[in-house]
Amino acid sequence: MSKIYVIGTCDTKEAELRYAAERVSVAGADAVLVDISTTPSTATADVTPEMVARHHPDGADAVLGHADRGRAVTAMGEALSHYLRSRPDIGAVLGLGGGGNTSIVTAAMRVLPIGVPKLMVSTMASGNVAPYVGPTDIAMMHAVADVAGLNAITRKVIGNAAHAAAGMALNAVPETMQDKPAVGLTMFGVTTACITQIRHLLDQECECFVFHATGTGGQCMEKLVDSGLLTAVLDITTTEVADHLFGGVLPCTEDRFGSVIRGRIPYVGSVGACDMVNFGGRETVPAQHALRNLYVHNPQVTLMRTTGPENVAIGRWITERLNRMDGPVRFLLPLQGVSALDAPGKPFHDPAADAALFDAIRSSWVPAPHRKLVEIDAHINDPAFAEAAVHAFREIT
Known part of the structure; x- marks a missing residue:
C-alpha cells in the first residue's frame, strides 16, 4: 500500500512529527517519518538525515556539516528531491515546519508529478506562497501557532493535516480512459x-x-x-x-x-x-x-x-x-x-x-x-x- 511520507526536522520538531505520523496511522494509512535535520539529531526516524543526504548528487558531505545554514538547507532540499523521486510507494507527502523546513520540503514536493498529494503545514502559509508552490498542486495549510510544541492548537491543525493526507492517499482519484488526447x-x-x-x-x-x-x-x-x-x-x-x-x-x-x-x-x-x-x-x-x-x-x-x-x-x-x-x-x-x-x-x-x-x-x-x-x-x-x-x-x- 502507498505510504504517507511525514517530513520535517526532528532536531527541533520531533514530537510534532511523531504526532502527525501517529494520526496518519490512526486514520488507516502507513506513515514513514523522514528526518531532514541539517544539524545533529538524536531522533530515531524511519529515514535519517544521512539516508536522505546520500541522495545528493555530490554525496552526503555536500549536505551535512555546513556552518552556513542557508547552504545546508538548499542542499538538503536537493537531496530530498532526489530521495522522493527514488521512492515508488508515495501515497502522499506531509510536511510540517517554519521557513527553513517549508523551503526544503516544498522544493522536493515540486519535483513530484501533478496528482501526487502534497500538503505543507507551515507558518509561512498565510503570506505569499508562490515561491513554495510554484507551478504544482501543493496545498499550503497555515499552522496558526508555530510548529514548536504540542498544544490545543497545534494538535488540531497537525491532526487535521494528517487525516487529510491519509484521506487523499487512501482515496485515490480513479484513473479514467480519456477518449480524447x-x-x-x-x-x-x-x-x-x-x-x-x-x-x-x-x-x-x-x-x-x-x-x-x-x-x-x-x-x-x-x-x-x-x-x-x-x-x-x-x-x-x-x-x-x-x-x-x-x-x-x-x-x-x-x-x-x-x-x-x-x-x-x-x-x-x-x-x-x-x-x-x-x-x-x-x-x-x-x-x-x-x-x-x-x-x-x-x-x-x-x-x-x-x-x-x-x-x-x-x-x-x-x-x-x-x-x-x-x-x-x-x-x-x-x-x-x-x-x-x-x-x-x-x-x-x-x-x-x-x-x-x-x-x-x-x-x-x-x-x-x-x-x-x-x-x-x-x-x-x-x-x-x-x-x-x-x-x-x-x-x-
Whole structure:
C-alpha cells in the first residue's frame, strides 16, 4: 500500500512529527517519518538525515556539516528531491515546519508529478506562497501557532493535516480512459482570438487545456508535460520569453521549453505576443523605458513594445531551444502580426521589428525531418493562421 511520507526536522520538531505520523496511522494509512535535520539529531526516524543526504548528487558531505545554514538547507532540499523521486510507494507527502523546513520540503514536493498529494503545514502559509508552490498542486495549510510544541492548537491543525493526507492517499482519484488526447495551449489576451478558434477546431478530437501566459501559466503547462498529463502542446503564445529577457513581470524560467525537449512530445509553437514586455501600473515602468512605446492595458498592466534588437534576442533564445527538440515540431511565423496590438492602425504595429524577430528565427533554425519552420502570410488572430496551426498539429499527432 502507498505510504504517507511525514517530513520535517526532528532536531527541533520531533514530537510534532511523531504526532502527525501517529494520526496518519490512526486514520488507516502507513506513515514513514523522514528526518531532514541539517544539524545533529538524536531522533530515531524511519529515514535519517544521512539516508536522505546520500541522495545528493555530490554525496552526503555536500549536505551535512555546513556552518552556513542557508547552504545546508538548499542542499538538503536537493537531496530530498532526489530521495522522493527514488521512492515508488508515495501515497502522499506531509510536511510540517517554519521557513527553513517549508523551503526544503516544498522544493522536493515540486519535483513530484501533478496528482501526487502534497500538503505543507507551515507558518509561512498565510503570506505569499508562490515561491513554495510554484507551478504544482501543493496545498499550503497555515499552522496558526508555530510548529514548536504540542498544544490545543497545534494538535488540531497537525491532526487535521494528517487525516487529510491519509484521506487523499487512501482515496485515490480513479484513473479514467480519456477518449480524447490532452493538449496544452498557451494564450494571452492579445492572442485569445487565435486560441479560441483553435479550440473550436479541435474540441471534437482533443481535450484542450488553456494556460494564461503569465510566467506561472507556462510553468504549469510544462509541469503537466513533465508529469505525463499532456500528450501534445500548441504553444502559440511565447510572450513570457520577452519578459524573461527584458525585465518584465511575467517571465518564464530558463527551463522554458525544457519539458518538451525532455518528453519529445508533438509541439506546435509560434511567437504570440512576443511584441510586448509586461509591467505593472504605468508608474512601475523603469525610468530607462520612459520614452519607449508604452500601452496602458489597464491601471495594473502596462505593456512595452519590443524593439528590433530585442526581437533578435527573443528569436534566437527560442530557436536555440527548438533546435534541441527531438520530437515532431512545427513552428509557425505569422507574417502579418503577432498580437492584437500588432496590426495596422494598432499601437504596436511595427513590421520592421517583426521582421527582425522572423529573420532571427530563420537564421538560427536548424532544419531536420521532424522539425519544420512554417511561414503563414496572415495575422496571428486570423482564421487562416488558426487553420494552419491545426493542420500542423494534425500532421504531427
